[in-house]
Amino acid sequence: MVGKAILIVDDNPASRNFLASHLRGKQFKVLEAPTGKEGLIVAWRDAPDLILFDPTLHDISDQEFIQKLRNDPRTAATPLVALSTDPSPARRDVCLHLGVNEYLVKSSRAIPMLEESLTRLFDLETSTPTISKPVTEPQRNGLLMVFLSAKGGTGTSSLCANLAMNIQQKQPEARVVVADLVLPIGSVGQIVGEKGNINLVTVSDLPSDQTNADYFHKNLPQPNLWLFQLLPGSPDPEQANSLKGERIGQIVDTLCSAYDFVLLDLGRSLSRIGLPLIQKADLIILIVSTDQSTIQLTKTIWDYLQAQGVDSQKIYAILNRAVGLEGLTKSQAEEIIGLPIKTTLPYMGSNFALANNLNQPITIKYATDTASIIFKSTAEDMVSLARRLRAR
Numbered sequence: 001m002v003g004k005a006i007l008i009v010d011d012n013p014a015s016r017n018f019l020a021s022h023l024r025g026k027q028f029k030v031l032e033a034p035t036g037k038e039g040l041i042v043a044w045r046d047a048p049d050l051i052l053f054d055p056t057l058h059d060i061s062d063q064e065f066i067q068k069l070r071n072d073p074r075t076a077a078t079p080l081v082a083l084s085t086d087p088s089p090a091r092r093d094v095c096l097h098l099g100v101n102e103y104l105v106k107s108s109r110a111i112p113m114l115e116e117s118l119t120r121l122f123d124l125e126t127s128t129p130t131i132s133k134p135v136t137e138p139q140r141n142g143l144l145m146v147f148l149s150a151k152g153g154t155g156t157s158s159l160c161a162n163l164a165m166n167i168q169q170k171q172p173e174a175r176v177v178v179a180d181l182v183l184p185i186g187s188v189g190q191i192v193g194e195k196g197n198i199n200l201v202t203v204s205d206l207p208s209d210q211t212n213a214d215y216f217h218k219n220l221p222q223p224n225l226w227l228f229q230l231l232p233g234s235p236d237p238e239q240a241n242s243l244k245g246e247r248i249g250q251i252v253d254t255l256c257s258a259y260d261f262v263l264l265d266l267g268r269s270l271s272r273i274g275l276p277l278i279q280k281a282d283l284i285i286l287i288v289s290t291d292q293s294t295i296q297l298t299k300t301i302w303d304y305l306q307a308q309g310v311d312s313q314k315i316y317a318i319l320n321r322a323v324g325l326e327g328l329t330k331s332q333a334e335e336i337i338g339l340p341i342k343t344t345l346p347y348m349g350s351n352f353a354l355a356n357n358l359n360q361p362i363t364i365k366y367a368t369d370t371a372s373i374i375f376k377s378t379a380e381d382m383v384s385l386a387r388r389l390r391a392r
């Protein structure tokens with residue numbers, strides 16, 4: 001614990017000075033910021049090991065402060081401890097919900113409680129095995145998001161590509177990759193207009209020491225207009241037959257170490273290959289449509305996943321009205337499946353297919369359409385949920 005850098009963000013100078021001198025006395029390296037905005041700058045510039053802050057900052061709301069830290073890859077995983085002037089449970093709940101690790105109230109017991117928190121958080125960190133980091137590229141621990149559906153044609157591939165685009169648009173500095181694992185033929189390449197020679201089958205044919213982070217960064221295509229890199233799927237059933245399935249797990253692990261966000265299109269193949277990926281995903285995006293049979297099949301899939309130990313909090317169900325307004329309502333669907341639906345995407349008529357045929361992202365082709373706004377907010381919501389679940 002000794003020598004760890006702690007950033008104190010508190011606009012009360014007396015409180016800040018007291019905490020700083022106490023922590024320096026405990027051999028911590030202390031950084032200080034007198035306002036929330038300066039706190040953000042120091043946090044991103046100096047990468048402290050922990051941020052201790054009073055959420056009652058005057059220049060920025062607690063909510064915005066925490067979200068800015070959690071939504072930036074440089075501080076997404078930094079332990080956050082609130083040492084607050086405000087004892088109200090409402091503020092405490094909001095802070096913890098947004099990803100603060102511990103919420104303490106300023107009182108005579110605050111210092112011993114803070115010390116316990118620091119021990120807990122730093123011990124937790126050192127007890128996790130660390131992998132030696134390459135000198136040139138930081139070792140990432142990307143958030144893994146898998147997309148699946150119970151039935152074909154529900155929009156899984158289109159949503160995977162468009163949500164990846166929105167995640168990348170929101171965070172231009174992050175590295176985002178989409179991998180199409182749908183067998184026997186992938187379709188993300190077709191949606192984004194990628195026609196190159198690299199695909200899942202060719203990559204799985206290469207020796208594992210060759211397909212390292214650097215290989216993916218340098219060789220995966222970045223389709224025109226789409227900001228992420230893509231590992232396209234199998235181009236035809238014949239090549240799919242020669243796929244070395246046992247390599248998929250390693251490939252996904254490498255992608256997670258090389259990218260900040262790894263989005264996998266699993267389609268409706270709940271296979272031997274897909275299940276372990278679902279089990280280790282940070283977020284499972286389940287695409288459902290409103291027709292009876294898809295809803296019933298989705299329930300079967302969810303029952304199965306539950307039996308395999310999948311945590312319901314990781315399921316992010318999206319109702320995609322890919323076929324118009326007929327069918328069940330959102331609440332009927334929720335009741336049958338037994339899961340909350342987090343977002344509903346409206347029926348876009350032929351516009352959706354047109355954007356796909358032109359290989360354009362919805363947010364570019366129909367920037368002001370309701371669907372674009374929903375894509376944007378859904379992408380943000382998914383990222384913040386995945387981060388909160390990771391920080392648990």
Ligand SMILES: Nc1ncnc2c1ncn2[C@@H]1O[C@H](COP(=O)(O)OP(=O)(O)OP(=O)(O)O)[C@@H](O)[C@H]1O
Nearest residue numbers: 152153154155156157158321322347348349352353
């Ligand atoms: N909200 C929507 N409004 C209108 N059309 C949509 C919508 N969502 C998807 N579609 C259309 O549905 C079709 C299927 O989409 P997509 O290929 O993404 O689905 P999928 O679940 O991946 O299918 P597959 O089982 O073939 O992999 C596409 O033609 C797409 O344009």
Ligand SMILES: [Mg+2]
Nearest residue numbers: 156157187267
């Ligand atoms: Mg598909």
